[in-house]
Amino acid sequence: MYAYIARRVVQGFITLLIITVFCFILTRLSADPLAQYATNPNMSAADKEALRERLGLNDPMPVQYFRWLSLAIRGDMGYSFFSKQPVALMISQRLPMTLILMLTAETLTITLALLLGIVSAVRQYSWVDNLITTFSFIGFSMPIFFIALGFILIFAVQFKAWGLPYLPTGADIWDPKDPVELARHMVLPVACLIFIGTAGYSRYVRSSILEVLGLDYVRTARAKGLGERSVLYKHALRNAILPFITIIGLNIPYLVAGALVTESVYAWPGMGRLFWEYAQRGDFPVVMGVLLIVSIAVVIFAIITDVAYTFIDPRIRLS
Amino acid sequence: MTSETTNIINLDAEAASGPHLTPSQLIWRRFRKHRMALNGVLGLAGLIMFIIIGSIAISEKQANEVDLKARLSPPSSEHWMGTDSTGRDTFSRIIYGGQISIIIGILAVTISVTIGTVIGGMAGYFGGGMDSVLMRITEAMLSIPALFLLIVLGKYLGREVQTINIFGRSFSGSVGIVIIVIGITSWMALARIVRASVLSLRETDFIAASKALGASNQRIFFSHLVPNTLGAIIVAATLGLAAAILAEAYVSFLGLGVQPPTASWGNMLTSAQAFIQKGAWWMWLFPCVFIVFTILCINLMGDGLRDAFDPRSGRNL
Numbered sequence: 001m002y003a004y005i006a007r008r009v010v011q012g013f014i015t016l017l018i019i020t021v022f023c024f025i026l027t028r029l030s031a032d033p034l035a036q037y038a039t040n041p042n043m044s045a046a047d048k049e050a051l052r053e054r055l056g057l058n059d060p061m062p063v064q065y066f067r068w069l070s071l072a073i074r075g076d077m078g079y080s081f082f083s084k085q086p087v088a089l090m091i092s093q094r095l096p097m098t099l100i101l102m103l104t105a106e107t108l109t110i111t112l113a114l115l116l117g118i119v120s121a122v123r124q125y126s127w128v129d130n131l132i133t134t135f136s137f138i139g140f141s142m143p144i145f146f147i148a149l150g151f152i153l154i155f156a157v158q159f160k161a162w163g164l165p166y167l168p169t170g171a172d173i174w175d176p177k178d179p180v181e182l183a184r185h186m187v188l189p190v191a192c193l194i195f196i197g198t199a200g201y202s203r204y205v206r207s208s209i210l211e212v213l214g215l216d217y218v219r220t221a222r223a224k225g226l227g228e229r230s231v232l233y234k235h236a237l238r239n240a241i242l243p244f245i246t247i248i249g250l251n252i253p254y255l256v257a258g259a260l261v262t263e264s265v266y267a268w269p270g271m272g273r274l275f276w277e278y279a280q281r282g283d284f285p286v287v288m289g290v291l292l293i294v295s296i297a298v299v300i301f302a303i304i305t306d307v308a309y310t311f312i313d314p315r316i317r318l319s
Numbered sequence: 320m321t322s323e324t325t326n327i328i329n330l331d332a333e334a335a336s337g338p339h340l341t342p343s344q345l346i347w348r349r350f351r352k353h354r355m356a357l358n359g360v361l362g363l364a365g366l367i368m369f370i371i372i373g374s375i376a377i378s379e380k381q382a383n384e385v386d387l388k389a390r391l392s393p394p395s396s397e398h399w400m401g402t403d404s405t406g407r408d409t410f411s412r413i414i415y416g417g418q419i420s421i422i423i424g425i426l427a428v429t430i431s432v433t434i435g436t437v438i439g440g441m442a443g444y445f446g447g448g449m450d451s452v453l454m455r456i457t458e459a460m461l462s463i464p465a466l467f468l469l470i471v472l473g474k475y476l477g478r479e480v481q482t483i484n485i486f487g488r489s490f491s492g493s494v495g496i497v498i499i500v501i502g503i504t505s506w507m508a509l510a511r512i513v514r515a516s517v518l519s520l521r522e523t524d525f526i527a528a529s530k531a532l533g534a535s536n537q538r539i540f541f542s543h544l545v546p547n548t549l550g551a552i553i554v555a556a557t558l559g560l561a562a563a564i565l566a567e568a569y570v571s572f573l574g575l576g577v578q579p580p581t582a583s584w585g586n587m588l589t590s591a592q593a594f595i596q597k598g599a600w601w602m603w604l605f606p607c608v609f610i611v612f613t614i615l616c617i618n619l620m621g622d623g624l625r626d627a628f629d630p631r632s633g634r635n636l
Contacts, residue, residue, distance in 0.1 A: 030474035
């Protein structure tokens with residue numbers, strides 16, 4: 001067990017190293033981080049060159065990478081070229097906003113997916129099941145901006161036009177510290193995330209419950225006269241939920257990354273939008289900072305999920 | 320008496336096995352019984368017909384024609400699906416955007432399936448050091464959220480965009496870049512599937528037999544291992560096509576993908592985002608409905624194929 005964890009940690013470090021090398025080179029070469037000064041009349045070409053030299057942007061790529069890496073290992077992710085703030089500070093401002101949004105959405109999604117999945121599986125091929133399956137198939141095939149823009153159209157634009165109480169789209173100026181404002185601005189993005197997320201998850205729950213309901217021990221439980229409720233919740237569900245837990249566990253680290261498209265559409269000040277805004281400018285310290293945090297979370301949660309699984313399911317042994 | 324018994328046995332065997340079917344006939348039989356999958360095929364065929372007939376009826380020049388006097392006009396008899404912010408006709412752009420989106424999807428999937436099969440196959444077949452290196456790379460790429468990876472690579476490759484001329488039509492070079500970007504960021508899941516199935520096939524007797532007969536690695540790989548994982552590859556390619564069209568929509572929506580004036584379903588929505596606040600619902604609704612319809616049809620087809628290739632799903636026979 002400990003040997004297994006140790007091996008996974010070593011593998012995780014190698015994975016992180018590969019990620020950072022590739023992403024650093026690609027991001028560093030994708031755009032000029034000093035492009036904002038290109039049209040500045042107060043800076044001569046010599047000044048710009050001196051600035052590049054001083055910031056180390058003219059050094060060979062491996063030198064630049066190892067300089068970034070040696071600082072990042074010590075927890076210093078550098079400064080943004082554009083905002084000139086420390087990357088760690090920028091991330092620490094965005095991360096809570098992303099987590100509020102994503103954790104709310106994820107909790108509701110899981111609850112709803114379990115509910116719909118159970119109903120769907122228990123009443124297989126009924127009209128309820130057909131309805132849920134159709135909904136989940138459509139949701140699964142839908143880009144999230146379809147629903148995100150649709151919600152803006154209906155709940156913000158049309159409701160306003162009809163004189164009904166309407167919801168904000170994020171285009172306004174608001175204070176995230178005010179809980180009422182926060183909740184109001186969260187409604188639409190959370191609803192989008194739930195809609196798309198539930199579509200994927202509920203199909204999983206349905207098929208894994210159906211698989212378990214066909215097993216012999218469920219028949220035994222029914223044969224010895226247990227009520228359907230007890231068979232379902234005490235016997236079937238416990239096993240059916242195992243693969244679902246793995247999927248959730250592996251998905252949790254990606255919550256840190258936020259929802260890039262949803263955050264952009266609703267102007268939510270989260271990690272995804274931070275990444276997107278600074279990736280466009282080739283601001284590599286910020287881009288690398290976000291990628292590093294997300295990939296560390298992914299690596300750690302993959303190990304935690306594996307280990308936790310041995311406690312939930314004693315049949316599984318790590319080797 | 321003996322002859323009678325044999326006859327009965329023969330009859331029984333005949334009745335039980337039915338006509339002898341090849342594996343592909345069996346798969347076709349199972350697929351045909353899958354009603355939703357057939358609907359998917361029909362829907363997709365209809366869509367392709369629509370795009371082909373539309374491309375004949377309307378020229379690309381018309382689709383890219385700017386008419387500022389008619390900008391942002393709602394659907395009317397002249398512009399069936401309205402116009403966008405520069406007065407281009409949405410209906411014509413949906414036809415040409417569909418061409419681009421589907422071409423991108425197919426080519427991107429071809430790239431990703433090739434990479435996935437080769438990497439997964441090599442990792443599984445050779446094992447050892449090769450396996451560890453390839454799987455670490457696969458894992459690294461899986462650790463970055465798909466959209467982040469698309470953006471990092473798209474930004475890098477999109478530095479210099481030229482115009483490509485093929486078949487007398489000029490495409491923005493961004494089309495080629497989007498194909499490559501989607502292709503090389505979406506092979507990981509398939510690589511894992513192929514690796515797992517090669518790992519188990521490697522231990523089977525018929526591979527040992529062909530090794531004993533002196534077959535080269537190449538021959539074993541391409542004539543034994545690949546055909547035996549073909550089912551998984553076909554299913555992954557179909558579902559991958561849906562994912563690739565969706566990925567194109569996402570990157571183009573963000574403005575990193577196909578660049579105007581070349582239309583794609585994704586980049587038609589980029590400007591819709593700004594104008595939906597002004598109530599221009601047609602700019603959002605029509606491209607989105609086409610995206611969802613296409614992906615839904617392909618996903619239904621992929622689901623049917625998965626059931627058809629799965630020997631355990633005998634219930635549909």
